[in-house]
Amino acid sequence: MIKHLGLAFATAVFAPLAAHAFCGFYVAKADSKLFNRASQVVLARDGNRTVLTMANDYHGEPKDFAVVIPVPTVIRKEAVKVADKAAIDHLDAYSAPRLVEYFDDDPCDRMEEKMVVAAVDASEAKREKHADGAKALGVKIEEKFSVGEYDILVLSAKESDGLETWLTENGYKIPRGAGPVLSSYIKQNVKFFVAKVNLERHASTGFTYLRPLSVEFKTPKFMLPIRLGTVNSVGPQELFIYTLTRKGRVETTNYRSVKLATAVEVPLFVRDDFSHFYRDLFARAEQREDMRVLFTEYAWDMGWCDPCAADPLTNNELRAFGADWLHGKPTERPEEGQVFLTRLHLRYDAEHFPEDLVFQETGDRENFQVTCVLRHPWKGKAKCPAAREYLAAQPKAREKEAENLAHLTGWNIDSIRERAEAYVDKARPPKE
Amino acid sequence: MDPRVYQISVLSGLLIYGMGWLEFDIPPGQAVSILGTALSVQWICSRLWKLERFDARSALISGLSLCLLLRTNHLLLAAAGAAISIVGKFLIRWRGKHLFNPTNLGLVALMLVTDGAVWVSPGQWGNAAFFGFLMACLGGLVVMRAARSDVTLAFLTCYLALVFGRSLYLGEPLSIPLHRLQSGALLLFAFFMISDPRTTPDSRAGRIAFAALVAGSAWYVQFRLFHTNGLLWSLGAWSLFVPVIDRLFPGPRYQWVARPLALPDQPGSSTPNEQPALL
Numbered sequence: 001m002i003k004h005l006g007l008a009f010a011t012a013v014f015a016p017l018a019a020h021a022f023c024g025f026y027v028a029k030a031d032s033k034l035f036n037r038a039s040q041v042v043l044a045r046d047g048n049r050t051v052l053t054m055a056n057d058y059h060g061e062p063k064d065f066a067v068v069i070p071v072p073t074v075i076r077k078e079a080v081k082v083a084d085k086a087a088i089d090h091l092d093a094y095s096a097p098r099l100v101e102y103f104d105d106d107p108c109d110r111m112e113e114k115m116v117v118a119a120v121d122a123s124e125a126k127r128e129k130h131a132d133g134a135k136a137l138g139v140k141i142e143e144k145f146s147v148g149e150y151d152i153l154v155l156s157a158k159e160s161d162g163l164e165t166w167l168t169e170n171g172y173k174i175p176r177g178a179g180p181v182l183s184s185y186i187k188q189n190v191k192f193f194v195a196k197v198n199l200e201r202h203a204s205t206g207f208t209y210l211r212p213l214s215v216e217f218k219t220p221k222f223m224l225p226i227r228l229g230t231v232n233s234v235g236p237q238e239l240f241i242y243t244l245t246r247k248g249r250v251e252t253t254n255y256r257s258v259k260l261a262t263a264v265e266v267p268l269f270v271r272d273d274f275s276h277f278y279r280d281l282f283a284r285a286e287q288r289e290d291m292r293v294l295f296t297e298y299a300w301d302m303g304w305c306d307p308c309a310a311d312p313l314t315n316n317e318l319r320a321f322g323a324d325w326l327h328g329k330p331t332e333r334p335e336e337g338q339v340f341l342t343r344l345h346l347r348y349d350a351e352h353f354p355e356d357l358v359f360q361e362t363g364d365r366e367n368f369q370v371t372c373v374l375r376h377p378w379k380g381k382a383k384c385p386a387a388r389e390y391l392a393a394q395p396k397a398r399e400k401e402a403e404n405l406a407h408l409t410g411w412n413i414d415s416i417r418e419r420a421e422a423y424v425d426k427a428r429p430p431k432e
Numbered sequence: 433m434d435p436r437v438y439q440i441s442v443l444s445g446l447l448i449y450g451m452g453w454l455e456f457d458i459p460p461g462q463a464v465s466i467l468g469t470a471l472s473v474q475w476i477c478s479r480l481w482k483l484e485r486f487d488a489r490s491a492l493i494s495g496l497s498l499c500l501l502l503r504t505n506h507l508l509l510a511a512a513g514a515a516i517s518i519v520g521k522f523l524i525r526w527r528g529k530h531l532f533n534p535t536n537l538g539l540v541a542l543m544l545v546t547d548g549a550v551w552v553s554p555g556q557w558g559n560a561a562f563f564g565f566l567m568a569c570l571g572g573l574v575v576m577r578a579a580r581s582d583v584t585l586a587f588l589t590c591y592l593a594l595v596f597g598r599s600l601y602l603g604e605p606l607s608i609p610l611h612r613l614q615s616g617a618l619l620l621f622a623f624f625m626i627s628d629p630r631t632t633p634d635s636r637a638g639r640i641a642f643a644a645l646v647a648g649s650a651w652y653v654q655f656r657l658f659h660t661n662g663l664l665w666s667l668g669a670w671s672l673f674v675p676v677i678d679r680l681f682p683g684p685r686y687q688w689v690a691r692p693l694a695l696p697d698q699p700g701s702s703t704p705n706e707q708p709a710l711l
Contacts, residue, residue, distance in 0.1 A: 366505055
């Protein structure tokens, strides 16, 4: 039986490579997920120790699932775990771009602002014939074990032809063009972490989806191999990278990392259309940067959030991702200064991202998050000059919001104006 | 035209381009703090060392380069970087010649001692071919005017050979080494930092040896040790050996000259007693 081989690395990683399979998996989901074909990766990094947790959006048959990941060292069984999908979803919701609403007060009361968070989760929207032949082909099975629903092999190889033959003979379908990429990794003494699903054990777990895999290793390389994932891929892939580090923000050293626009005021109707809005905003930003950058969507000390888009993650959840240096109470959030979260979002293919992503942890502790602002105007009778001025300034403010939205998303300005005009604002400020 | 004036214009242009178009994370306060500190420290040191006159050009070049490269959340550290750069020129000298490229010294010193509070973002430039080309042209002009293009060319030749050689050996597609080389950070280093005529070895043979050593070590740090900023670490380390290289390959000392450009350097000017007024 030939398995579709998800070659990639950490990230786009689990995407099965057979093109026909790929299209099939996501078409039906286009309207229920904000970003299609999205993979999520959590990297917890402390010194040379890295824990890599990978979640994919795979919805095909478990028997067809397989993944090959280049790893810097031989991985032993103790270093591999299945992770909790809910924890990644939690991290995603916590760091997702959000909508923030402000209700203007009577200007005569000095315009104090009350803020309400209507955090919108962007990804709501979102989303055997082993040993004998191996030796002859120069492939060595360094480790062989099972974890959760996965059967795992760690391979080293002398040359890519042998590795390709071995994988093919053992039921993995190798995409055309993967040979040279495998070869360049082999020459760098990289090992290959190969996982496929054991159907019996998968059935016994009771999960209807494949749980994320987490792998720990020690290496000075702070990077994410994406090249295998781009071989033979149809169109660009979407990747979210969350890094947990001690010092501060993480950025790439071989590609630009750019902060997405934030705190921009947009018309109120966006409240009911946030998924559409954010998807178009992101697409537009990618277009503007010619798909050559990583966007920073969130960079913040995990000790606090403002506004919090979801409940803070607990020490336990973060330790499960590999942030072992946290020693606080399991069910409480970490203290300030203990762990810094960076969320990077990119869309990539081989043309625009020819080499693997290389990161560095910076000392940047400035907090950043993507917020889009809805401003509910005060509506009342003007009883003082400040209120008259406020009311007079409103048409200009609405026009500015429309222009912002057009600029961010590329939507037609006239239809934005029409929708803004027709929108009935039923939101009421929260009671104090 | 004094090559330094040209260099100041190019660096200012890059700073404006970086802040305006490439979203460099440089708060205006930080730029002011770096430039202000560089100029004031230069003025104070000129007084202390009893130089004939205060010259802002060299301090401005160091300050602008630091603005482009140094990243920190702390204004004081940014100012410290500028102060170290300038003071280093006056204090760390060997036979009348300062040892370190001032910007390189400020960056390396702070990266070593601040445990990550100061960093350099080599990825900030992106790698638009247009930008690389533009920088190369502008940079090329600067070095040719500064008459030390040999060190830049030797460095680039060695570095390119190593990066392409490794990719060829690994069988990587050409797009990978090209992507690595189309980097604003590399061009800035090659044309504006390693080319500093006041810190490179005096003789051509020495400069070429120096460039090869810097390129080889930078490549090793970057691609074998997997540390970022291999270029900066390598230049900082090899600068310490410039006196040795000068002893092995002696040559005339460089002097900034406004005109005529082709004026040959005078060997006598290298003695400590005849320090040029301009640093």
